[in-house]
Amino acid sequence: MSPRHQDDELRRRLRAGDPADDGREPDRAELLRWRRRMLDAAAERQRPALRPIWLAPLAAAALAATLLLTLPWRPAPPPSARPGNAPPSAPDAGRRDGMPAPAEMTAADATTPSQGFSRQATAALPEAMAQPLPAKTTAGPAAAAATPAVARRSVQFTAPGGTRIFWTLDSRLDLKTQGGAS
Amino acid sequence: MAAESVSEHLARLFDGHAPRLYRLARRLSGDADAARDLVQEAFLRAARHAGRLPRDEAGGEAWLVRTLVNLCRDRWRREHVRRRRQPSLPAAQPVPDAEDTALARASVQQALAGLPPRQRAVVVLHEMEGLSSADIALLLGVAQVTVRWHLAAGRKRLRALLRPVTGGRP
Numbered sequence: 098m099s100p101r102h103q104d105d106e107l108r109r110r111l112r113a114g115d116p117a118d119d120g121r122e123p124d125r126a127e128l129l130r131w132r133r134r135m136l137d138a139a140a141e142r143q144r145p146a147l148r149p150i151w152l153a154p155l156a157a158a159a160l161a162a163t164l165l166l167t168l169p170w171r172p173a174p175p176p177s178a179r180p181g182n183a184p185p186s187a188p189d190a191g192r193r194d195g196m197p198a199p200a201e202m203t204a205a206d207a208t209t210p211s212q213g214f215s216r217q218a219t220a221a222l223p224e225a226m227a228q229p230l231p232a233k234t235t236a237g238p239a240a241a242a243a244t245p246a247v248a249r250r251s252v253q254f255t256a257p258g259g260t261r262i263f264w265t266l267d268s269r270l271d272l273k274t275q276g277g278a279s
Numbered sequence: 280m281a282a283e284s285v286s287e288h289l290a291r292l293f294d295g296h297a298p299r300l301y302r303l304a305r306r307l308s309g310d311a312d313a314a315r316d317l318v319q320e321a322f323l324r325a326a327r328h329a330g331r332l333p334r335d336e337a338g339g340e341a342w343l344v345r346t347l348v349n350l351c352r353d354r355w356r357r358e359h360v361r362r363r364r365q366p367s368l369p370a371a372q373p374v375p376d377a378e379d380t381a382l383a384r385a386s387v388q389q390a391l392a393g394l395p396p397r398q399r400a401v402v403v404l405h406e407m408e409g410l411s412s413a414d415i416a417l418l419l420g421v422a423q424v425t426v427r428w429h430l431a432a433g434r435k436r437l438r439a440l441l442r443p444v445t446g447g448r449p
Contacts, residue, residue, distance in 0.1 A: 113380070
């Protein structure tokens with residue numbers, strides 16, 4: 098038998114014994130069920146995409162606030178003893194470039210929220226903590242040494258979405274007297 | 280005219296290709312229930328990755344066929360590993376039946392199961408669905424020479440596997 102005839106014979110046998118001809122094909126109702134499942138999966142896939150954009154950083158901010166309020170912390174050293182005690186600078190858009198270390202942050206930094214989601218995150222903060230902190234004096238280290246030391250703690254962290262969050266806490270904050278969250 | 284939405288695109292692909300994909304899955308998997316699972320999984324993957332689906336008809340069909348073949352291959356590998364771990368299980372045998380067609384079907388099914396997944400897909404698409412080597416190459420995303428190689432090797436192996444049923448005729 099020539100190779101071509103062999104191929105033809107093989108084809109004939111395969112088609113004669115086609116497994117798909119066993120009469121067990123899905124009927125219309127079953128096909129419609131498959132179709133519905135596929136479309137439901139597509140709709141489900143598209144639905145939750147909008148939620149995590151602002152929710153994840155907000156959740157991270159709330160968690161950080163809880164941790165900071167519950168963990169013990171000590172006051173920051175007096176301003177004259179802290180290295181790099183620069184006078185407060187005006188809020189500017191360049192804050193995003195070369196973020197300062199938390200210990201070097203000043204009140205001006207605290208009043209300038211980082212870009213992006215922080216407006217929403219700030220809105221969700223307890224009322225007392227959303228109030229701006231008073232700016233530090235610009236008289237210099239000598240004058241600063243004469244004023245009573247203000248215990249401040251600055252914390253910087255990154256939300257899951259990549260947004261950087263800066264918190265500056267003031268030891269004078271009293272949630273009870275200011276009606277903040279309990 | 281507004282651009283077609285994702286759901287409309289998926290629905291159009293399903294309506295145009297679901298029955299045919301089932302027949303292909305039935306030939307590749309050798310089991311009706313497995314074929315049902317494979318087709319549903321292929322379309323669910325299309326729904327999950329709708330953004331990657333080509334918008335044209337030919338591209339969408341090729342994506343679905345390729346996904347189905349890959350799913351069949353994955354299933355074949357899992358079963359292959361399971362058979363290796365449990366060698367005492369008997370291999371599937373054609374069920375003797377009074378009807379010649381049922382016996383022929385079982386023989387063909389068992390013979391196809393003896394081919395590696397990619398080779399089986401090429402043989403099924405060419406010999407049973409009548410596609411050309413060029414079309415198969417486009418569908419599977421491989422070179423035509425690869426298709427021809429798999430076709431030649433698959434035919435040779437099938438002749439050897441089907442020979443005992445024919446009574447020894449080559």
